Amino acid sequence: MNVPAQWWMSFRGCDSNLTCQRNMTEAADGPLHMFPDVFNLLPSHCVNHLQQMKPRDGDNVQGRAAAHTRQRDFLLADRSILKPGKLGRGCLKHGSRECPVVWQPPANTEGNCQPLTVNFSGPTCLPWSVMGKHEDMAHCSMVSFHAWLAHVAAGHYDVVFLENAPGFKFRHFQRPMSKRYTVLKIVFGSEDRQPSRHLCQQSVDNNM
């Protein structure tokens, strides 16, 4: 982003890939807090409940999709679990200390220029890819997507950017986000010729 360095602060990163974790943790201008997994942003009781709701061994496609739907509804029903001020566990920079999940703007900002809080994310794309057999709601990584979705749908960001696979089902993002945000879908490049094209939704909060 082409803005003066003093205008920009990276508050929190989250990535399950070890190389990405190392790059962000060691970068001089990297995030102040770095979490290794989206589940580190959730309270432990919430993670335990998600574990209880996960599909059983031998469940068919419909059964797995139903279990992931229940997990999604649970996460989206109680947005207080992901509000600013909540703490995450296992920050790679601060060890066992619990660290804030969301940056809170200072209360006494001078002038009329208020800081923006922005989330850039590329949550799991496996449910909508060849590698994930296009299983959509039946894919085991849907719980990761829904944990991320609940986090951004809670409404504490001014703008949210999502990048995902060409086969991504836009409704999964649009429906929960549209309660608080204006949701846009943007395709970079030709839809029919660029298999690696990106999908991006920009959301602007109308109600905060």
Ligand SMILES: [Zn+2]
């Ligand atoms: Zn930390």
